Amino acid sequence: MKALQFNVTVPRFIAAKALAAFLGRRVFYQGPLRTVRLAEIPEPDPPGADWVKIRTLACGFCGSDLNLICLHDSPTASPFTSFPCVIGHEVVGEVVEAGPEAGEFAPGDRVAVNPTLSCQPRGLSPLCPSCRAGRPGCCENFAEGTLPPGLFIGICRGLNGGFAPYLTAHASQLHRVPGELSLEAAVMTEPAAVAVQTVIDNPPATGEHVMVIGCGVIGNLIVQTLRAFAPPCHIAVIEPSPFAADLALDCGADEVIPVADVFHRTSHSTGARIYKPMLGKPIAMGGFHRIYDTVGRGATLNLSLRLLTAMGTLSVVGIGRDVKLDLTPTWLKLQTVRGVYAYGFTQWDGRQRHVFDIALEMIRRDEIRAADLVTHRFALEDYRRMIAVNIHKNRHRAIKTMVVFAE
Ligand SMILES: [Zn+2]
Ligand SMILES: [Zn+2]
Incomplete structure (x- = not known):
């Protein structure tokens, strides 16, 4: 079968980076230095009795897939990846083969796959301690156990990601998709789970002012999640694309703040007083109680700390290259900066639930309008076009793009 495979070596990494400076990011998916290609690989067999084989129905393309392909990731996470690997971690599929210890799952079941390769799938x-505490997203064993290193399927040499017609998964990774959900809605389960976990970990109180920076897929889903289960709060967003900004307003944001006017508008919106230092950017006294930065660049993180109120909490949702931070506001205003990665278990409706199941339930109840965010569908063979659309999302009015596999 044909699958979308990522691979790179150190010499090719250096050459591709150098060439991209002149020719742009297409060198990463076209021509001799490309990092992805359609490779012929064998159909996988479940590696154990508690594993299943899945026929892929659809797989979403994530911003982190683009970062991987364009060699934009920080090398810090490289001990927890291995390649060549079949990419894709937003997977919906149908179980076609279930091992004798795969529990409640049987052929014909439609499932969303939690991509995390924590202690349990690793045998x-x-x-x-993290897995025991119900937070397998920050498992300490991403490079241990029976599988090659990999935080999740899609960056692990030993298991296929979702850009392949078939993959295998451990029974603990499976979440049943309600029958009435469309493929578009179901494929949004993984990104919706990220947004739900983000809000659970940094929940606003009634009447607070919150800001979401970047309203692509995750930012939009954070806005929707805030509206679905946070108490009434004021939501401001920063989003340069008019298309994505309008969608955020439509999904529950109260206002879009232009970055050029951000200090004045923060003052107007939150009542903060703005002070101008001898040098550098202004700093707010007062400001936003919670900020969710889905971009994670130096400019947005530094801006976040300057706009965040005393004892406020910044959620670092997006991540990219290393950044230079002025931590003076954090020091001065006793702010908390917390990371957001993946998802775990939490108390919900009186019982312990996995955030994937909560996200699926919110999508089913239409509290998260997931399918509305899917703007483009591709066949796997058209992966180059899908990558190009993701590089120029504004031009193509793209939010979530996905590969749909033939029935
Ligand atoms: Zn992702
Ligand atoms: Zn673990």
Whole structure:
């Protein structure tokens, strides 16, 4: 079968980066230095009795897939990746083969796959402290156990990601998709779970002012999640694309703040007083109680700290290259900066639930309008066009793009 495979070596990394400076990012998916290609690989077999084989129905393309292909990731996470690997971690599929210990799952079941490769899929016992605490997203064993290194499927040499017609998954990675959900809605489960976990970990109180920076897929889903289960709060967003900004307003944001006018508008919106230092950018006293930065660049993180109120919390949702931070506001205003990665278990409706199941339930109830965010569908063979659309999202009015596999 044909699958979308990523691979790179150190010499090719250096050459591709140098060439991209002149020719642009197309060198990463076209021509001799490309990092992805359609490779012929064998159909996978479940590696254990508690594993299943899945026929892929659809897989979403994530911003992190683009970062991987364009060699934009920080090398810090490289001990927890291995390649060549089949990419894609927003997977919906149908179980076609279930091992005798795969629990409740049987052929014909439609499932969303939690991509995290934590202690359980890695066959490790006892579980690490994070997995024991119900937060397998920050498992300590991403480079241990029976599988090659990999935080999740899509960056692990030993298991296919979702840009392949078939993959295998451990039973603990599976979440049943309600029958009435469309493929478009179901494929949004993984990004919706990121947004739900973000809000659970940094929940606003009634009447607070919050800001979402970047309203692509994750930012938009954070706005929707805030509206669905946070108490009434004021939501401001920063989003340069008019198309994405309008969609954020439509999904529950109160205002879009232009970045050029951000200090004045913050003052107007939150009542903050703005002070101008001898040098450099202004700083707010007062400001936003919670900021969710889905971009994670130096400019947005520094801006966040300057706009965040005393004892406010900044959620770092997006991540990219290393950044230079002025931590003076954090020091002066006792702010908390917390990371957001993946998802785990939480108390919900009186019982312990996985955030994937909460996201699926919110999508089913239409509290998260997930399918509305899917703007483009492609066949796997058209992957180059899909990557190009993701590089120029504004031009193509793209939010979420996905590959749909033939029935
Ligand atoms: Zn992702
Ligand atoms: Zn673990």
